[in-house]
Amino acid sequence: MKLQYAVGIDIGTQGTKAALFSLDGKKMSEAFEKSNLIYGGPGEVCQNAEDIYGSVLRTVNALMKKSGVPPKQVAAMGIDAQMAGIMAVDADFEAVGPYDSWLDTRCEPYIHTMINRAGDEVIRRTGGPVTYTHGPKILWRKAERPAEYEKAAKFVLPGVFVAGKLCGLKAEQAWIDYTHLHFSGFADNRRKVWDEGLLSEFGIEKDKMPRIVSPWTEVGRLTEQAAKACGLTSGTRVVAGCGDSAASALGAGIVEKDMIYDVAGTASIFSCSTDRFTPDLETKTILFSRSVIDGLYTPLAYIGGGGLCLRWFLEQNGRDYEYWNKQAERLEAGSGGLYFVPHFSGRTCPNDPGVRGAYWGLSFHHTGAHMYRSIMESIAYEYAYYYSILKRQNPQISPKYIYGAGGGARSAVFSQIKADALGIPYRPLQEADTAVYASAMLAAYGTGLLGDLKAVMKAPLREEVYLPDKERYEIYHKNKEIYVNLLEALGAFGEKERGE
CATH class of the missing domain: 3.30.420.40 (ATPase, nucleotide binding domain)
Known part of the structure; x- marks a missing residue:
């Protein structure tokens, strides 16, 4: 048989x-x-x-x-x-x-x-x-x-x-x-x-x-x-x-250099493939991981509970993702000057337990929709910051698309925000769970049932392509710098509170 x-x-x-x-x-x-x-x-x-x-x-x-x-x-x-x-x-x-x-x-x-x-x-x-x-x-x-x-x-x-x-x-x-x-x-x-x-x-x-x-x-x-x-x-x-x-990156088809991969799940994970090993000694933010494909690296950084912050918001305010996504779509980029910090358990990349979750810039004109959209924008600011570090280390990186997996990739407004913040088109994958497929095919390859691992790792894409908008990119580029400064200030505040 x-x-x-x-x-x-x-x-x-x-x-x-x-x-x-x-x-x-x-x-x-x-x-x-x-x-x-x-x-x-x-x-x-x-x-x-x-x-x-x-x-x-x-x-x-x-x-x-x-x-x-x-x-x-x-x-x-x-x-x-x-x-x-x-x-x-x-x-x-x-x-x-x-x-x-x-x-x-x-x-x-x-x-x-x-x-x-x-x-x-x-x-x-x-x-x-x-x-x-x-x-x-x-x-x-x-x-x-x-x-x-x-x-x-x-x-x-x-x-x-x-x-x-x-x-x-x-x-x-x-x-x-x-x-x-x-x-x-x-x-x-x-x-x-x-x-x-x-x-x-x-x-x-x-x-x-x-x-x-x-x-x-x-x-x-x-x-x-x-x-x-x-x-x-x-x-x-x-x-x-x-x-x-x-496994998730392999199953998503990240098998060549210059491919950005976003896992919009419980954790929010950003990576971009390269064939150069350049550890991040400057900011100590990027984890320079190896791909399953030997000779390829998939340096990454992540927010421990990025997707959990959106779930937390729903638990506090009711309604579902579809409702809040529609409300957020009606707002301008930047959430009216409102910033959110998604590090409820401390910042992981780089490690800074003094940074905790926060809203900054709240005023009486802000609504629940502003608060919801600012959560998504904070994750996009993190991604833009990670990408800027990788570009300094590897100026030759030139990705064509951001490939998105996880439940968050099904959100049109979230996908558009990421495209605008990085200035790169966003393409969601059809299948959110790519890891089990990769592990099965890896087993088939390792036991001689498949001859070419790369060839079978072509994850199907959804039809939607979210193209970046230049004006929104400029807004997000400026806001990203404010956001990073906010994180540093919160880290310093956390150290003072702990008496360090």
Whole structure:
């Protein structure tokens, strides 16, 4: 019987999604399970590792039942997952403690430790500034949970934990794929190796770090037990997989240089592909991540809760997105001099916990529509700021379009605002969830079922193209500078409040 299907799994912050695809890209079925985020003491956000593993078993089993596809026809499986959090496994690949989410901020003191001792060197080597990512989280575990640190054989990502359990692996077989290295704190991203100088500087044993592999590397096959739980056959092949942002960009067709990609979801993520590795030592804002496509980089920056701010507004004021989008469309660019700050949990890019959410410039003529539109404009100002940094580093970047995914890309007014703020046409993708498709095709490629990964990553676009308006661009260009100054002032105010 010919093998002709692949499973893609996306372990996101909000939940686990799995989908089954034929090798020509047709989605046969899908399933979703909401995450169980555990909010403990101050700054604590984690997940039970077995909950994550169980969610994968259940979603894959559900989609197989829906699909009607014989299990023997499913050849391979690929997994992408949350990128900035970290967890640990013992020698037998059992979880040591919970998965510390990227939302968990308990490691903040160790961010300062890393910045003070080698902040610029971390950026130069890894491509990413020190923030709530692997390095500080591992240092936190070593200092605050020494028994767990001692028991940890390898530090791994949640997608790796799941794949290792599915395949019955030992810790010595653990891996990290290269799309995560900008978050690692200890890697030489350009060379794709662990940096022994950084590991030594912070007292982290190299043997606790997993091997670094390409995302399509085959890492194992489903055990009898895992296959039964998934509704598949033992021997189904599993590849290393990649980070969820990397999978999302790959599935959106970001496979060549000079392509801007916007993820307008829970987080607001902006990236622009390039073939040059130029870490952001000046502003420490851009995370210089690797694409799944080797030799291509997708430097990015993001607002931790960009889309959540719009949801928050609806929760406070009622009505739905359609209503408020129509109200916002009637207003002039600039929201009548009103500015919004979307950093409800602190600014991430660059890391500045002193910046918090705010409205600035409110007057009696402002309405709810002004307040709603200013949220969208604040995200566009952030994107314009990120893009200006990339252009300084890489003057040759010349993107033709902004490619938009996520729920926010379905908003005409939001799409137009972004086109106007950056001066680049905006093209929404037809499919909002591109990560599961990319992970499935990555599995097919890694197991030899597909010969050209780039060729199948041509995401269909919607018919709408939002062209930038020159006058609105000039307004937004001026407002962006005011907005950035406002962020800096709020950061300074936050430091004063904390007595720093």
